[in-house]
Amino acid sequence: MIDPRLVLVLSAVLLALGVVGVLTSSSAISILMCVELMLNAGNLALITFARIRGGPEAQIYVFFVMTLAAAEAAAGLAIVIALFRLRGTTDVDEINLLKW
Amino acid sequence: MTLIAFFVLALLLIASALVVITHRNPVTAAVALAFNLVAISGLYMVLDAQFIGLLQVIIYAGAIMVLILFVIMLLNLREEVKAHPAGTFQRILAPIASLLFAIVIGRAFWLSAPSSFPESAKDFGTAASLGKELFTRFYYPFEAISLLLIVAMIGAVLLAKRKVS
Numbered sequence: 001m002i003d004p005r006l007v008l009v010l011s012a013v014l015l016a017l018g019v020v021g022v023l024t025s026s027s028a029i030s031i032l033m034c035v036e037l038m039l040n041a042g043n044l045a046l047i048t049f050a051r052i053r054g055g056p057e058a059q060i061y062v063f064f065v066m067t068l069a070a071a072e073a074a075a076g077l078a079i080v081i082a083l084f085r086l087r088g089t090t091d092v093d094e095i096n097l098l099k100w
Numbered sequence: 101m102t103l104i105a106f107f108v109l110a111l112l113l114i115a116s117a118l119v120v121i122t123h124r125n126p127v128t129a130a131v132a133l134a135f136n137l138v139a140i141s142g143l144y145m146v147l148d149a150q151f152i153g154l155l156q157v158i159i160y161a162g163a164i165m166v167l168i169l170f171v172i173m174l175l176n177l178r179e180e181v182k183a184h185p186a187g188t189f190q191r192i193l194a195p196i197a198s199l200l201f202a203i204v205i206g207r208a209f210w211l212s213a214p215s216s217f218p219e220s221a222k223d224f225g226t227a228a229s230l231g232k233e234l235f236t237r238f239y240y241p242f243e244a245i246s247l248l249l250i251v252a253m254i255g256a257v258l259l260a261k262r263k264v265s
Contacts, residue, residue: 003104004217006161008209009239014117016202021121023194029126029172033133034228036164037117040140043156049155051147052214054221056233063230066159067245073164074108077171078259084175085262 009050014041028080028090032073039069101140105146126177127169134165149225 018041021034043062049059084090116139119132137160144153223229234242 001217002102003215005210005213005215006106006110007143007147008213009206010113011125012202012205013210014113015205016198017114017117017121019198020194023198024191025121027126027177029168029175029177030120030129033120033129033168036133036160037120037136040137040160044140044143047144047147047149048213051148051217052221052223054212054218054224056224056229057155059152059225059230060233060238062149063155063234064241064245066155067249069160070159070164071249073167074256075252075259077167079172081260088253090175090177 004048008045011041011044011048014038014044016063026091026093028083028095029077029094031092032076035076036069036073039065039072097098102146106143109139109142109146110204112136113143121213126172130172131169134161136167137161147225148220150227150231151227 015038018034020039022031025031025034035037043094046058046062046065050056050062080090083095087095089095106263113136116132120129120136123129123132137156141153141156141161144150144156
C-alpha cells in the first residue's frame with residue numbers, strides 16, 4: 001500500500017509548482033490556471049487526510065473547495081475578458097491602473 | 101499494484117504541471133492542465149475516494165477546463181509575449197523560493213503523517229455516505245456555497261457582458 005507521506009509530499013511539490021507559475025507567468029489566464037493547480041494540490045492533501053482519518057469530513061471540504069474553484073474560475077475569467085476589452089491585453093505587467 | 105499506479109500518476113502530475121508553468125502557448129498549457137486534473141482524479145481513485153474522483157473529472161476536467169479553453173479561444177491568444185525585462189529577477193527568485201517552500205511543507209508533512217494508511221471503512225468515499233453528511237451536518241455550508249455559485253454566475257455575466265451604448 002502507498003505511504004501517505006509520499007502523497008503529501010507530492011501535494012507540496014504540486015503546490016510549489018503552482019506558486020512558481022503564479023509568480024513567473026505574465027498572462028492572466030496562465031495565472032488562473034496555476035491557481036487551479038494550487039487548489040488541486042490542496043485538495044490532494046485533504047483527500048489524503050480524509051483517508052488517514054477515515055471520516056467523510058475532509059472529503060466534504062474538498063467538495064466545497066471544488067465549488068469555490070468553479071466560482072473563482074468563472075469570476076476570474078470574466079474579469080480577464082473585461083480587462084481584455086478595456087486594455088487589449090491579458091499581460092498583468094501592462095495592467096497597472098491601481099498601481100500608485 | 102496501487103504503488104505502481106501511484107508512481108505513474110505522480111510522474112504524470114509533475115510532468116504536466118511543469119508543462120503548465122513553462123509552456124508559452126496557452127492552449128498547450130490548458131491541455132496539460134486538463135491532463136493534470138485527470139491524473140489527480142486517478143489519484144483520488146487510488147486513495148479510495150471514488151465520488152470525489154468522479155466529481156473532479158466532471159467539474160474540473162469538464163466544466164472549468166472548457167471555460168478556460170473557451171476564454172482562450174474568445175480572446176484569440178497566441179504565444180505569450182516575451183518576458184518582461186523587469187520581471188527577470190522575479191523569474192529567477194521564484195523557483196528558489198518555491199523550492200524552499202516545498203522543502204519546508206514536505207518535511208512538516210513527512211514528520212507528522214503516519215507511515216501507512218489504516219484499513220478504509222466500507223462506505224469510505226461513496227456517494228451515499230458523502231450525500232448523507234452533506235444534507236445533514238453540512239446542510240448550511242452546502243446552501244451557502246450554492247448561494248456563492250449563483251453570485252459568481254451573476255457576477256461573471258455582468259462582468260463579461262458587452263456594454264450597450
